[in-house]
Amino acid sequence: MDISFSEQDLQFQEEIRAGIASDFPAHVREKQEKGSSLSKSDIIDFHKFIYEKGWMAYNWPVEYGGTGWSPVQIYLFLNELALAKCPNILPFGLSMVGPVIYTFGNQEQKDRFLPDILQFNTWWCQGYSEPGSGSDLASLKTKAVLDGDHYIVNGSKTWTTLAQNADWIFCLVRTETTQKKQEGISFLLIDMKTPGIEVKPIITIDGDHEVNSVFFTDVKVPADQLIGEEGKGWTYAKFLLAHERFGIAAVPAGKVQLNELKEITAQYNDVDLNKKIAELEIDLMALEFTEMRSLAAIADGGHPGAESSILKIRGTEIQQRLTELFVEAAGQYILPYEGPDGFDSNMTPAGPDYASASVAQYLNYRKTSIYGGSNEIQKNIIAKAILGV
């Protein structure tokens, strides 16, 4: 048994660290340090930086322009990004639709879509959930009917993250009503500029506009934008879920936040709060080593099994508890609140400067135990796959 990284891996880590230090766009870094929200162009600038460093396809195979990095290298790369307070690399193109296209798409589709994903020329969003289909995703109703060389799409998608910025959407649509609901689902790529698509913001309880409803009314989608075979969409979607869930535990980001919290509470000498922070730090340490155990298994050629559900459940619980402790530290000064971007700089209320951002994140992070397969669904998965009940 040996948990240390090899010399080469440590050198790799050093290169990534140095690359971030020298080239992470300053205007994005500054906003990240302050905790203010990023504009569309900030996010694009960040992704262009990642692309220009040659790091974008960190998890793709070499033949599609991937880095060919080992699981350990990918782990170290994501770790360094988080420790440097980089925003997340958006998963929708790179980690979601990209792997589906290079695994199940035809050559023409690969040539057409993959390069733009890598260069972040297209912003993708995910059309899965519907108003009536959340955890029971396979019950989805958005319909696609083949009419000559086009599908006509009608229905609606919801909780679509950053659809307001997106150029394309990948959708699960129903092409057939079958006995087994999973069998009538297909995987369709749709240009967001196609007539008949309407995006409406959903404002979340923190006041932010992150998610949307997307409505489809007689949207004409060329049939060559279907991935793979009709009726196999569910299989592709499941593949996508199983496709590496590195970073889902968000340990390095948690560490950064925990250190910030400790800096804040160092001034208070609040014994009860300090104990809660210690307990959280211990839980984070345990989660980090759980992730290392999965990493060691993957590096060995194994597959992250249902155990990665542990990382999702525990990771989100810890992220949420962290936000609670910031709120607890801020105490009564969370009362004045005007939204996720804080206050006008000429008129700030009494209280610590982190108060407003803390409560914004507290409210925002309630999503983490709901998205990506709610934590209750994750527990169903473990119950079935591991406990056999």
Place this chain on the structure above:
Amino acid sequence: MNLHYSDEQNMLRDQVIKFCESSYDFIDREKILISETGYSSDHWKQFAELGWLAIPFKEDNGGFNFGPIELTVLFEEFGKALVVEPYLSSVVMSGTILEGSSHPEKVSIIESIISGEHQVAVAYAEANIGYNFLDCVTSITKESDSLILNGSKSLVLNAANSDQFIVLAKHNDEAVLVMLDKSAEGLSTQNFKTLDGQTCGELTFENIILPEDSILTSGKDAESLFNKMLDVSILCISAEAVGAMTSAYQKTVQYTKEREQFAQPISNFQVLQHRMVDMFIETEITKSLLIKATLQLDSNDAETSKTISALKVQVGKAGKYIGQQAVQLHGGMGVSNEMSIGHYLKRFTVIDSMFGNTQHHINKYLTL
């Protein structure tokens, strides 16, 4: 990076599993508990023959020179079957102190521990000092040329079966660890059964005259050796706890699949499923910290004590949760003494209480 056990470590695990399967079912264990010694001397002989008693000792002292990894393998399997033999007391606790000392007879004492003939217990706790063991009242004074021991020690594991004691005491305001024979004049003992089926004793020392060579170590060396003993012991009972957690959640899953109510196995109910998933997750999370602490202790990492405290906190919390839920999901059977499941709860309760409980180690973690 790899987290594989070596072939040798896997062989050891298989050996312990085989022993527990063939000689340690719940009924076998019950018989041991009501026996006079509270453990099986036949098993102890077998441990010696299998070489298990030699595991942590250096080759120079007749041992196998294995380390924390092998100890945790052994203890994890012991924990699954709730083994009560005094391995922790005699081999781990006494062994760690003896091996770190410069006692002239240390090699022969260790050899006799390894052969299974001899048992030594560490007397570290006292009535009024809580978990601050080094703040002990028991003291050694020097009168003319003799060392005189006075005071008392409590919760001495396996005291009744031990031939010798290692006593933590104060001498000139410094910590000392001294060797004491059970036959020493002025020593009286009172023995008790413990909550989890083991035994412990209270020792009282009245003007005991110690031989000159009884001091094993003193001052800063004694403190650091004692603290090392605590770290290794916490690691071992944590491994035992992980084994017990594994058994407790697996037995619970099995029971809910067999128990039928409302014309179906109660494992069909989602409330129970999620509870068992939480038990499984707690077990895995504890195992993660156990492996981390094991590897750090093995490599003398500077963060070891901090991780050990973190581990003890996690073991305390997870043991309590899993033990209680295992009883709850077994329904009335869970509180029945003739079912094994309640005995896991008792062991978790004892493990949390030993060498600093959850609260103690949260506070200690904050200082490290």
